[in-house]
Amino acid sequence: MGKGSRDDMLSALPDDILVNILDRLNVPEAARTSILARRWGQLCGKLSRLIISVQDFLPEGVLHSNVSVDELVRTNAAVVQATESILARRNPGEHTIRLLSTTFYLRDDAPLSIGRAVGHAMATHLVEVAKFSVRTGTDDIAEIDDDELVTCGRKFMVFFDACSNAFGGLTSLELQNLRFGESDISSILVSCKRLKHLHLYNCDSGEHSTLQVEHAHLNELCITQCRLTHVKLSWLPQLTLLVFDGWIDFDDPLFIGHVPLLTSVSLTNVALSFNKMFKLSEFLSSTSVQNLKLGFRSEKIWVQPECPTQSLASVFCQLRFVNLVNLPEGYDLTWTMFILEAAPLLKDLYITVWDHACSMEMDEEKRKKELYSEDKGVEWDSATADFQHRSLVTLVICGFESEDYFVNYVRRVMAAAVNLEDVFLYSRLLCANCKDEKQVRFPWTKRQRISLKKRITVGIESFAIIHSNKMVREDHQAKILYPECSRFDTSC
Template sequence: MGKGSRDDRISALPDDILVNILDRLNVPDAARTSILSRRWSQLSGKLSRLIINAQDFLPKGVSNANVSDDEMVRVNAAAVEAIKSIVTRRSPGEHTIRFLSTAFYLRDDVPISIGQAVGHTMETHSVEISQFSVMTGKVGTDELNDEELAICGREFMRFFDACQNAFGGLTSLDMEDLRFGESDISNVLITCKRLKHLRMMNCDSGDPSTLQIEHAHLSELSITGCSFEQVKLNWLPQLTQMTFDDWIDYQDPLVLGHVPLLETVSLTNVGYSFHKLVKLSEFLSSTSIRVLKLGFKSEKIWVQPECLTKSLASVFCQLRFVNLVALPEGYDLTWTMFILEAAPLLKELCMAVWDHACIMETDEKTRKEEFYSENRGVEWDSSIADFKHHNLVTLIIYCFESDDYMVSYLRRVMAAAINLEDVFLYSRLECDNCQDQKPIRFPWTKRQRISLKKRVTAGIESFAIIHACSTIRDAHLSKYLYPECSLDVSRKSLRNRQ
């Protein structure tokens, strides 16, 4: 404050800078600035990013995992008021809304009020990106029964029917815990003509059924924990990224039709003892992906290692990055070499080897009753003698331990990847949800690192630098995360317990 001045220095800034600052706040905080002065109240009507999340209105200490029905209704109502408060300050057509995101609970008639307010905004303003995130408040709780799923599904379709103009302008839609009727999903996709991103979590259509998807503009698709017997991507000419987790049937659960631009694929599932192994050459046939993530949830390897064939070479011919998440501990890793043999352009291989209690079924009785596999490994012998890979430059192993099977695998990769530059070895991040007291054999000391390097490089000519890291690099951190667990990533600390 200058002496004798009534204005603070922030208020003296130009409008465009102040709007840029407000755009970085959530809507409740941005709305509070309107009480500062008439000028500030006008600025809130110029925001280019409107992110209204009902969870921002939850009381302190209440999360999505323990929110009550009454609180859902209350915070939904607060979200409606926030939308109306912001929108009424805007002059129709004057300022483009770059990003409009609303997240709310599926309770009573409040979602319809939110949808109608969003629809009105789309009719009176230019909106580039718009998103609905429809929550049930059941994530992290016990699984919903059939009746609850059906009720949630009907409530969603009632909301959809009442807000056709809003859905017609959506570019992103997140849905969870819904049971749809036979033609419901098709009707939603037909109405959402601008849709680019679709996420479905724990959704189904009742009895084992087939989900068929066609859309002209959809570019990202995520299907997680959905009980469809089969998913058919019939015609998605703009699809570039796909996540398919927790399928229920191993007999052709995914059928890829016209997906010419698909380049990033994430597949995660639990392999049970009675499941047949999946051949990626068939699973991903007619594609040439660049990024592949495979998740195993610390259970049986569900991928069938394949000898190099024309179909496998076609699928992996453009592959650049592979990430293997939650591989079971103690099992031979040699089978992953088939990926290197089939992917000559592969540049980075990343893997995490961890029996992580948070994502495993640990009760022995349940494991037997539900046919979890006791032998979680898979065997494979290369048919290519003296195999060499010329493009792999980075190898990342999380949860590394100085056990023979890991050291042996590391030697094999370093011997084959003749241009390998860096090997990053990480121990484990702290997990907030489990009490894993298992000793970790990681080379923390300088002497241990020297010993490890001698074991790995004995008889091998390699210029690769082995990094036994005490902290995870920012570029590597996101590749480690697993959605079912709560990892301490703020400090990026690794567990140092011997």
């Protein structure tokens, strides 16, 4: 800038570039720029991305899960004020709203105020993507009883009935800790005609209830820790992603009807000693998924290995990516070979072996009382002799140890996967909340890595490169978590 210049270089930029910059900030940060000059205040009325969340108004370091009642009320009021203020600055029909996302608590009259402001914005502007993320103040299921679930469910339906315009324009809806009436969810789906993403966390219509879903445009359905006996996907012609985390009944919990575009499926559950094992050929019948995540929460394997059949081949014929999450430690992995046999197009196989103390029941008395299984593995050795897989390119194992069962499994995959390019062996995952400091046998030194490579490759002709590292590569970590919508999260 020249000496004595009254304007800074940033303010000299054209409006469209400045709006693009402000769109990258959250609403509170963008709103603060209005104090700079009258021009900056006008720019806030042109933003195309409006993300207004209670998290942005909480004190630094305070999370949704441990907010006090006073903070809950204060932040909810701040969200209402921000929503009404930022929408009131806009000239009707002048600028398209690409994204309008609000996250708030289901408390007092705040939802009604937000719903009416959003509904008015939808009536006067073009809103491409609209999202409600409705929270109840706790993420811990154990801290909310049945009466509170019912109360929250009724509060939500009052909100829903009073703000039909807003719900009619929603494209994404996240709900938490609600017990609905028998027909409430159906009413919501009928009214939310534009809905593409529905995430339910601890929501049901009474314990051991059935969820039936029909919708013309729903693209993503995430069901997490809902006390449901059955989920029926009756008619979902646009559904591409299903996350089903935690079911009660192991007797046909999932019915898949008309879902012709379903390509990504994530299934996670804790199996107890008396629970039967699932055959994926039956569980996923009438589908041909491309991305499959199976989660076990460090407990009993609930997948039954299968010999190659026509029905299994039909389910796995398009499979490209498999992610096996939190397999219990110390058990043979040979059973996973049946997936390779049935999925000729599989390119990437990711396996995480981890006894994650944070998510496990560690009390021995409770484990006995609640019938947790002490034998978590499954025996399987029916792989076809001289079986060859020609598509697998990458094998990633997190939680690898220099034990014979790990080494023998890697050898088996390398022998079968004739075009395998890379084998990534990572140490046991770490969790900041765990106090578990278990020592693991991992090839930490260069000498140990050379020795491990010899143990794996002796007698095997393979061009695959073996990588052994302590830290997981960022791109691998992202895939390990994919498709992770199994917790109530506004980033989903």
